[in-house]
Amino acid sequence: MAEETPVLERICRSAASAVSKGLRRLPDALSSGLLYTLLFATIILLFGTQHTMIISPLVIIFRGKRGKMFETSVIPRMVATLLVLNVLAYVATLNLAFCLALNIVVPFLLIMVQASQFNPKAYFAYVMAFVFLELRPLPFEQFLVQLTVTAYSAVVLAAILLVMRWRAGRTNDPEGDLASSLETLAGLLDRLAEGANAQEVEQELTDLERAFDRLCFGSRNLLRKPDRMALRYYLYATLFQRAIYLVDDSSWQRSAQGDTDRTCLHDVAAMIRQVKVAHTPQERAALRRCLQMLLDMVELPEGRIRIFFRSLLHILMIIVSDRPTRHRGLIPPVEPLGRVARRFAAGLNTDTYEFRFAVRLSIVMALTCSISLLWGFNHVYWLPLNAFLLLMPSYEESSHRMKTRPLGTAIGCIVSFLVVQGLPEPIEIYVFCMVMITFVYACSPGSWIQAIWSTSFALTMCSLTMPETTAMALRLLFVCLAAIIVLAVNRLVLPSTRERIYEANRRQLFEINRSYWDFVLMSIDHHVEIRRSADMLSDFHLVYEEAYGYAQELEDDTGRHRECTRLVTYWHMFSEVEQVEYLVQAGELSESDLNILRRIAERLHEKVVPQPVGCLAVDLTDDIESEDLRYALEHYIENSFTLRSLAQGSV
DSSP: TTTTHHHHHHHHHHHHHHHHHHHHHHHHHHHHHHHHHHHHHHHHHHGGGOOTTHHHHHEEEEEEEEOOOTTTTHHHHHHHHHHHHHHHHHHHHEEEEEHHHHHHHHHHHHHHOOOBBTTTTHHHHHHHHHHHHHOOOOOHHHHHHHHHHHHHHHHHHHHHHHHHHHHHHHHHOOHHHHHHHHHHHHHHHHHHTTTTTTHHHHHHHHHHHHHHHHHHHHOOSSSSSOOOHHHHHHHHHHHHHHHHHHHHHHHHHHHOSSHHHHHHHHHHHHHHHHHHOSHHHHHHHHHHHHHHHHHOOOOSSSSSHHHHHHHEEEEEEEEHHHOOOOOOOOOOOOOOHHHHHHHHHHSEEEEESHHHHHHHHHHHHHHHHHHHHHHOOTTTTTTHHHHHHOOOHHHHHHHHHHHHHHHHHHHHHHHHHHHHHOSHHHHHHHHHHHHHHHHHHOOTTEEEEEEEEEHHHHHHTTTTOOOOOOHHHHHHHHHHHHHHHHHHHHHHSSSHHHHHHHHHHHHHHHHHHHHHHHHHHHHHOOOOOOHHHHHHHHHHHHHHHHHOOOHHTTTTTHHHHHHHHHHHHHHHHHHHHHHHHHHHHHEEEEEHHHHHHHHHHHHHOOOOSOOSSSHHHHHHHHGGGHHHHHHHHHHHHHHHHHHHHHHHHHO
């Protein structure tokens, strides 16, 4: 008994914590519950109870977009996608071959197009729509009714989202947020000039940069060109990043705080504030001329402060040269098919987070949906339904759900049995179920408390058509079968444990560094789009953030120090390559230096970490005339030697 008490106490504390969180989330969940109730009631009245499976995916879409500013082109795409998925779901129920093929292809494509390791559940609503719509096979006449229900529900959702978007547009101010970030940056530079703690300033700059990196990443789409607002996000992220490079440079910190550096930082802060308040074309043109004069007239000593000063002024010139606005058309510009195909093909490797999960989910859905189609047993569709909800992108989250869902299901069976005894009337059961669905949206996804409410909802609804004890037995059976299938696939097919993801992230950081030398080579001879470096910028920093978070949690002190140092060194190397790229793009280098840099980049592209002795890339650095370029390359080489020492275990 002494051993059971702590377990009981943990369960009680967990339940109390879940109830407390649920009560706090309840007001927010009411809108989801009301939408579910509206669609549920109208669909039953107009079309019948067998056509309600589309509601849950629509509520997930609603929860992801409510109260946010989004492009109006999202609405017709959403409606069209749901209708296409409805057709594909019907075809998947026609025979086993279609079932296997479509359950492999459709989830795989949706994950590869929509999800990423930084937004791993972006696929969830649309894959749920496809899976749920095929759970109950329908004759052709009833399929046409279901298609009508999908169209009706999508239109209702679209109207609600547009109203909420309109309300959000009255309160959200993207231009104000951008202006606020500029003021914050100017204030941080002033503080740095006045002797503020460099580490505190660096952390605030890093937080700002991460926010804009995520905005950059979130504005991407496989099929559409990025709008001009996405370019602004990149430019602002680059502003913060350039300041971080300066603050993080230990050699600059040791020599900083002279009159020249303080004046430089105050001047840049003043220019940033001018950019913030320049609104008219005339004001922006005048400011651009002022920035150009500073670039032409201000002489600074070679080194990090000079690179920082000139690069920030160049970025500010790009910002004020045009005042781009978000594309508001219904049909945004589309990427060329060749570029889409290359980007999609780049994700088809076992190192990518999306590919590994897409393969696992496709296998699980093909297997469980085929069993459901062939078995034809009462409520066998609960097998693929539970399997879909148990299999998550993270191995750890899936393992957690395989514990919480069976437990919550068992408790939910008891709750449902007790409730059914006291609710003899169908209308009372409907009201209870709508309350339960609101509780579902108030709980943490995947928690055992959420499983209680979802099971109570499902079984109480089933009590209208079958004995509750039979429904309880079937629910428990199919949850356990789904857990066994998901466990087997998670362990045997491309597992994505946190350790595996970390190793893939490390390789990706190395590959981005290598790719950036390709970018340098191209920019020496040709003009390259800013968006290409923008993609690498946001990718690197988001991957770095995720990898560094994992490394900091390592229990072994030696291993934690080694991995954190390795990642910081990757970041320093990336920052130096980007500084080199800036010097090329800004036209700061002579033809002689460009020729030398071309030879260096060709070798560092092939061997990102050069040999300490006998490497031509290292030897060529001494022949460079530009002190700025030599400064960046010497720091890159120094950091690459640190990385080599870490790999050899000598650091």
